[in-house]
Amino acid sequence: MNVVIDGATLFLLAARTPNVREFAFELALCAHLEAGFDGIVSRQLGASTGGNRVIDVACIEPGPGFDDRARITPETIPDAAIESRVGAGEARYWKDCFDCHPDHARSVTDRAIEIGFFESERRGGREYVRQVARYPEDWFGRIVGIENKPDLGTPGDLENQLRTDASLGLFDTAILATASHVTGAHLNRIPEEIGVWRFDPETETREVVREPTPLAPAEPGIEPLDRGATKTDVRVVSVAEKACTRRRLAERAYGKGWRTYEFPSCEKIEPRAYAGTNELPFCRWKGRFVHPAAECGISCPGHDPDDPPDVDLESERDRRSPWVREPDGQRRRQAGLDRFG
Known part of the structure; x- marks a missing residue:
């Protein structure tokens, strides 16, 4: 059944599992946000220093250096490459630029060269590297974290997740997005700093139930590590550590975006438009x-083997967001490499 409401294809959320339902809700919300936001929208990103928190959606507002960052590479720049002693001036011997294990340093160097953040030259049998352009630390501004829970009747670990967001203060603001009717009882269980949206994918309408309270990313935060029945182990996260984690999250968001799905090899699947973007499955x-x-493949009763649709998700992202698929600098470097076959 294909129902159209105000030009948008209806998202039928009565799927077989909560995970599938949340995926459809998440894609709808990402498309909706991207349509009205001149920044980077991404999904499923690490949002803690200890690796125990993944945020569903993050919106990265551009900072003064955004265009400089976009000119470097469309990929995520490895954190170790940014923090290394490789600069944009004189090339340095790669082994002298890292404090980590040589194997990791080699891997980071290779990746930075591959994506166009480092350029290399050989002198006397040694490889020397430099940044192709100085990394702009101010390329991103505010970061908004959004946790999706379309059905508040099955909250899972939602309360603890939101308490982590509030106490750690990694984001500038944090928001819960749901399709459910939000009651006073729901609001009482959600930390007061967390904003609440009610989003209806069918009509593409978003109601602000409660505005978020600004968090404090420029101050130390408290990160819960292990919640037990009677106590919770926590650690204090410094301002510097939070700044590094925010940059790592922003970099991952820039390189990843939210169109991380692949179209299956099935005749029944096709790209459709929603909220102004094309090529949703x-x-x-x-x-x-x-x-x-999660839903497609030979186990699906409707599976009909065929070539997957011809889609270009990167071109669609380039069209719909300030992310740049082929920066001018990268094109020039590639043209130079092409001369050498």
């Missing part, structure tokens, strides 16, 4: 947008 057999990795 729609299944004609199910009559709705689907989670290809």
Whole structure:
């Protein structure tokens, strides 16, 4: 069934599992946010120093150096490459630029060269590297973290996740997005700093139930490590550590975006438009947008083997956001390399 409401294809969220339902909700919200936001929208990003928190959606506002960052590479720049002693001036011997294990340093160097952040030259059998352009630390501004929970009747670990966001203060603001009717009881269980949106994917409407309270990313934070029945182990996270974590999250968001799905090899799947963006995975057999990795394949009763649709998700991202697929600097470097076959 294909229902159209105000030009938008209906997201039917009555899927087989909560995970599938949340995926459809998440894609709808990302498309909706991207349509009205001149920044980077990404999904499923590490949002803690200890690796125990993943945020569903993050919105990265551009800072003064955004264009300089976009000119370097469309990929995520490794944190170790940014923090290394490789500069944009004189090339240095790569081994002298890292404090980590040589194997990791070699891997980071290779990746930085591959994506165009480092350029290399050889002298006397040694490899020397420099940044192709100085890394702009001010390329991003505010970061908004959004946790999706379309059905508040199955909250899972939602309360603890939001308490982590509030106490750590990694984001400038943090928001809960839901499709459920939000009651006073719901609000009482959610930290008061957390904003609440009610988002309806069918009509593309977003209601602000509660405005978020600004958090404190420029101050030390408290990160819960292990919650037990009677106590919670925590650690104090310094301002410098939070700044590094924010940069790492912003870099990952820039390189990743939110179109991380692949179209399956099935005749029933096709790209459809939603909120002004194209190429979202729609299944004609199910009559709705689907989670290809979880719902598609030979185990699906409607599976009909065929070549996957011809889509270009990177071009669509380039069209819809300030992310730059082929920076001028990278094109010039590639043209120079092409001369050498």
